[in-house]
Amino acid sequence: MNNTYLKLFCGGFSQQKLFMLSTNVKLSCLLASFCAFAVWIYIFAGISIPFIHKGRLQNQEDFLLRCIKGKSFKQTCPTNYPTTHYPTNQSRQVCPSYFRWIHEDLKPWKDKGITREMLERAKKTAHFKLVIVKGKVYVEKYRKAIQTRDVFTLWGILQMLRLFPGKLPDLELMFDCEDKPVVPLDKFQGPNASPPPLFRYCSDQWSLDIVFPDWSFWGWAETNIKPWKDTLKDIKEGNKKTKWEDRVPYAYWKGNPYVAQTRQNLLQCNVTLDKDWNTLIYIQDWIQESNQGFKKSSLGDQCTHRYKIYIEGWAWSVSEKYIIACDSMTLYVKSNYHDFFMRDMMPLQQYWPIRDNSKCSSLKFAVEWGNNHTQKAQAIGDAGSKFIQEDLDMKNVYNYMFHSLNEYAKLLRFKPKIPRGAVEFCAEKLMACDVNGSIIRRFMEESLEKVPSDSNPCTLPPPYDPLTLQEFLERKVNSTRQVEIWEDEYWQSKINGQ
Template sequence: MNKDNETYLKLFWGGSNHHKRCLLSKNAKVTTVTTAVIVLFCLVATFCDFAALNTYIIAGVSIENQNLSSISIDKHQEQEFPLECTKGTQTCPRNYPTKHNPTNHNNHICPSYFKWIHEDLKAWREKGITREMLEGARRTANFKVVIVEGRLYLEKYKKSIQTRDVFTLWGILQLLRLYPGKLPDLELMFDCEDRPVIHLDKFQGPNASPPPLFRYCSDQWSLDIVFPDWSFWGWAETNIKPWKEVLKDIKEGNKRTKWKDRVPYAYWKGNPKVAATRKNLMKCNVTSKNDWNTRLYVQDWDKESNQGYKKSSLGNQCTHRYKIYIEGWAWSVSEKYILACDSMTLYVRPKYHDFFIRGMEPLQHYWPIRDDSKCTSLKFAVEWGNNHVDKAQSIGEAASKFIQEDLDMNNVYSYMFHLLNEYAKLLKFKPTIPQGAIEFCSETMACGVNGTQRKFMEESMVKFPSDSNPCTIPPPYDPLTLQEFLERKENSTRQVEIWEDEYWLNKSNGQ
């Protein structure tokens, strides 16, 4: 772990029941007719079990060593594959399907932010990725993932902050369970720390060979490849549940307080110690002398942990009309939780981006806030929203709809699939299992752990293959369309700043 991230970490902590069908009590007295009925019933039940068993064999799915009473069938008659924890040395089960055979062929086009996959891999599109280029990313990587014939092998280099590496690997394993045998063989390097390190200015010219490195965020001056962050499968250290469960909580929280009945101020709760920009934000809090239309609270995760996380439920934080998003050490995990809240997000101008935010637009999904004059910018945003409640509400709800629909776990997995699939096409070498590499599967990761980590793994575990294919990735942006899209976003931000300047000019003139 580098010194930057050591500093960050210090700042951060400031059995089912079985029913026997044909058991007759030895003491029971039954008539010949009753006995005949019971025997007939048992024969029918046995035939049904035999037919069900053969259904799985015909489908090519082995249920060897499976307890029939534990198999759960849904409307597509899919067999569930729960964790198979064994005593002693844990091994990876061999009964999970190795091929993806969907029966639902109604496919759809992925959300527009998937187009950025093409942009993120553009640096390697012409020359491809050699093994030498891949090994060049080892310098800062936490681990290397190797996928061969649908199985994952790990070469670990160093521990990450908290359990980021654990849940990132867990997420990739769930992708393999969702679409078994569908991903091509590949090798990749992953850096779990915050800030991008593959700087564009160091890889210019025709002979440039940038190392491909995956991480959670990047910026316009870097080539790091953005990937969904670990918290989609749970953030154990802060008791934040897997994304699917969090979305349910926030959706319920949104229903509890109608938008126009919410507190008409801007809300933020977080750790101000992790970045100078957040410390600066705290100057905008309400005082006896100034009211910048904000209500800002310090989140002490160490204290919250000791008190059982009673005051950190994300579903209970959708009570204000406006919520502030501001980066921390780099991009912040809090982004998706804030945008999901129906509140109009006041988005402080960022330096970094994750994989989905590039599909969202100012004035459509959020309200841009200046970073160099936060207090005046926030005050104007809230004033504007309270004077245009219908428009402010529609911005908040458009963001929430985007997060609930375009960023559900199906789309997260589809994004992962397409990113890795497109990346694998660029490899100029045959992926091989490194000597001494360890095979990883859900069992080797989850069976040996307890507590919150185990709970979140069980909650986010994919128990059977998807009944459909991933969504269809849209084609790349053509240069003109991409330029127009970026200019539209910048023009919207500029428009807000013009309104803001006019507001404060009129204030100073006493209007």
């Protein structure tokens, strides 16, 4: 644009004003060109342009996935994610009491710490090594895990780091995605014991494996179970559909009985024309469900009975949280395994214990007791459901992950380093940008943490002192024993004809 055209539009402007106007127009054109170029980059390359102030992103869109489109482009990790955490809410709540078990799980290494030699011995069964250095995640994979367990476990850790950027110290850990624990307690006794630290989803009283939230909190793609945040919403809505007193007054279980003998034994408790154990058992055929689009496997539609049964499978079962969240009184068949939260729940307060060696008679008595003490049975169901819905929401799951890794990192007696051949991992590189349209991509998008947390992690409660822990465990044993006494008296009265 030149001064001749400016005169036509601007009339009798002075030469000085025309010069200033010409300069402004040129700047406007440059700015418009830059904006157009930025939009072109965003549309065709899939790159968003963040506005950063004092080291953190200023709007939610800037923290979305940055997927580079086009087969000729190699997906990379963005370099402009926040590296520090600036929460707006500086107050801290105390974490739920089950966080205390973090100290118990790490106690074997409290005195001597964790050496690199100990860590490398955990490689024997590990599926991957996770390394965090300066806030970046690196993964060294050793073998393929069952289904997508490793993928969604890593995805969950990445989401925790997106919530609390820059909060975790450098660390290295080994993770085993199989079900059963593999670090035996009896092999690592005495002052010179040096057990290998190994994270997994469950453990038992005879093992030293470190428990950690399982993959299903971010979705179980192979069974169409949505991320926990959305599944919990569905269950809450399902709870509203049928009041407790209007629910079927029977015990209910639905699942795959063929993964363990204890579940196959449960089939004998199903109602028949000849025997009524007050129990309804339904076999879940996952192959058939998959072929039919999972139309009959919605967890939000399974809160229709007063009593729901939890029973372990090959080891612990991810179904635990879904069952207890249903407002029904949970009939918890004695289990050998525990996950990261169940150890803090109390019999007769948040669930009803069931014998594993006489399931049918134990289940029948539990239902009889509940139907004769409806207010107490409903209160137990409500308390268990409240624990799951409030203390096990995703905020606390991430808090638990943070504190578990933070306390673990304090025990390391070596400087974490990036392994040769390890690959930097981020949300964009962990399949989220590679499987467009798939259920994996959908679950990742639904569980993506888009902005850092507006608060710090909750405050970790102190370890149990030995006396308090002993008293807590004795209360659990005594509560279970009380139920067994009532049950024995019930069946004895039947024998006596009362």
